[in-house]
Structure formats: C-alpha cells, structure tokens
Amino acid sequence: AQSVAQPEDQVNVAEGNPLTVKCTYSVSGNPYLFWYVQYPNRGLQFLLKYITGDNLVKGSYGFEAEFNKSQTSFHLKKPSALVSDSALYFCAVRALQTGANNLFFGTGTRLTVIP
Amino acid sequence: KAGVTQTPRYLIKTRGQQVTLSCSPISGHRSVSWYQQTPGQGLQFLFEYFSETQRNKGNFPGRFSGRQFSNSRSEMNVSTLELGDSALYLCASSFSGGAIYEQYFGPGTRLTVT
Numbered sequence: 137a138q139s140v141a142q143p144e145d146q147v148n149v150a151e152g153n154p155l156t157v158k159c160t161y162s163v164s165g166n167p168y169l170f171w172y173v174q175y176p177n178r179g180l181q182f183l184l185k186y187i188t189g190d191n192l193v194k195g196s197y198g199f200e201a202e203f204n205k206s207q208t209s210f211h212l213k214k215p216s217a218l219v220s221d222s223a224l225y226f227c228a229v230r231a232l233q234t235g236a237n238n239l240f241f242g243t244g245t246r247l248t249v250i251p
Numbered sequence: 252k253a254g255v256t257q258t259p260r261y262l263i264k265t266r267g268q269q270v271t272l273s274c275s276p277i278s279g280h281r282s283v284s285w286y287q288q289t290p291g292q293g294l295q296f297l298f299e300y301f302s303e304t305q306r307n308k309g310n311f312p313g314r315f316s317g318r319q320f321s322n323s324r325s326e327m328n329v330s331t332l333e334l335g336d337s338a339l340y341l342c343a344s345s346f347s348g349g350a351i352y353e354q355y356f357g358p359g360t361r362l363t364v365t
Contacts, residue, residue: 170353179255179341179356187351226294238284238307239354241294 138163140210140227142242149217150250157212157245159227168230169210170239171201173223180226186210197221217249253278255344255357263363269330272360276323276344283325284354285317288339297340300325301347329362337364 140161149155161167168187172180184195191203201212210227224246228239256275264270276283285297296309300319317327323344329336339361343354 168351172356177358179257179358180343182353182355185351185353238296238299238309239286239294240296243293 138167138229138240140169140229140240140242142225142227142245144245145243146246146248148248148250151219152216155214155217155221155247155249157225157227157247159210159212159242160208161210161227161229162208163229167210169201169203170228170230171195171199171210171212172226172228172241174226174244175223183212217247219249219251222247222249255342255355257340257342257357257360259360260358261361261363263365264332265365266332266334268332269328270332270362271326271328272340272342272362274325274327274342274344274357276325276342277355280344280346280355281323282345282347282352282354283319283323284343284345285325285327286341286343287311288341288359289337294341297327332364334364336362338362 142159170185171183173183174180183199184193186193186203194200199214201210203210224244226244227242258273282301284299286294288294298317299307303319314330319325339359341359342357345352345354
C-alpha cells in the first residue's frame with residue numbers, strides 16, 4: 137500500500153520568508169512523488185515531481201522539493217514566500233501497479249502568506 | 252495547447268437522479284483519471300481510462316461509472332444520486348499510463364445534490 141501524510145493542516149508564513157510544507161510517504165519500493173497546488177474554485181496545478189535522480193527537484197513558480205529517502209520525506213520549499221502563494225497544497229504518491237496511473241493524495245496543507 | 256476542460260462547471264441535482272459529467276483531455280493525452288474531492292474525505296481516486304479501457308478503479312460503489320471515447324474524451328456517470336455525492340469532481344489527463352508522467356487537472360465540476 138502507498139500513502140502520504142501532510143502533518144500540518146495550516147502553515148502561516150510572512151511574505152519574504154522561506155516556506156516549507158511537509159510531506160512524508162509510505163510505499164513499497166521506489167516512490168514517485170508529486171506536489172500540486174489548488175487555488176479557490178480551481179483544479180489542481182502541477183508543481184513538481186520526483187521520479188529518480190537528484191534529490192533536489194525544482195519546479196514551477198520558484199518552488200522546490202527535497203527527497204529524503206532515509207526520512208521518507210518530500211518537503212516542499214520556497215526561499216521567499218509571496219502573498220500569491222497562499223493556496224492549498226497537496227503531496228501525492230503514485231500507485232505502483234504496472235500501468236496504474238492513479239495518485240494517492242495527502243489531506244492538504246493550507247498555506248497563508250501574511251503581507 | 253489547451254488544458255483539460257470539464258463540463259458543466261456547476262450542477263445541482265436532486266437525490267435519486269443521475270448525472271453525467273464530461274472531460275476533454277489535453278490534446279495527445281490518452282490517459283484520463285477521475286477524482287472526487289470532498290472536505291471530509293479529501294481527494295479520492297475514482298477510476299482511470301486508457302485507450303477506451305478502464306484500467307484501474309478506486310473504492311467507490313457501482314453507481315459510479317465511466318467511459319472513454321476513441322478521441323480520449325471521457326464521461327463519468329453517477330446514478331441514484333445521494334446527498335453524500337455532493338463534491339468537486341476532477342478529471343486529470345496524462346500523456347501515457349506510465350508512472351513518471353504527471354497528471355494535469357481540469358477545473359472540476361461542482362456537483363450539489365439536494
């Protein structure tokens with residue numbers, strides 16, 4: 137079975153400060169990990185993914201994530217937060233069955249960037 | 252390139268009715284997945300279609316069904332609607348069925364069952 141956990145329902149950060157949104161995963165074998173962002177009344181937008189290779193993955197809008205196998209974590213980071221980054225963030229892991237394409241999502245973390 | 256489109260965007264139905272939602276994937280994408288998003292259960296996988304075949308199914312009752320057409324467009328149907336079916340239904344497409352390909356989501360259809 138595979139799952140992800142987002143331990144924080146809410147993260148508040150001041151504009152200009154670095155932000156971190158946490159995610160831990162549980163899978164058998166190698167994980168395929170993803171981050172998505174959701175703005176109000178919108179679908180999910182893809183930010184970045186980890187498949188293999190470099191543990192530091194760079195994505196859209198200045199976001200990056202660090203894959204840590206020993207800690208089974210895939211935290212999302214940004215060096216300097218913008219008010220426009222305020223949204224709901226989801227971590228997801230891919231199912232491992234051959235050909236299966238569905239994602240298992242965390243419960244989401246609401247990020248609020250305070251001006 | 253146009254994104255994933257879903258129609259209708261909003262829908263209000265009465266308990267016991269049925270509903271059909273439509274999804275047009277990004278051009279060239281052959282895999283279409285459907286998810287249900289609710290405040291209580293979060294994002295849950297419904298099913299995935301690839302080349303007109305249902306390849307994977309989540310843990311939902313048989314009232315939830317879907318299909319995919321030869322042009323990769325997909326529909327999902329919910330019969331005998333229940334109040335608990337009120338949710339945002341998201342469609343996602345990807346280039347192929349490979350696990351490395353990210354999914355691109357549509358804006359969703361907001362279904363309200365009264």
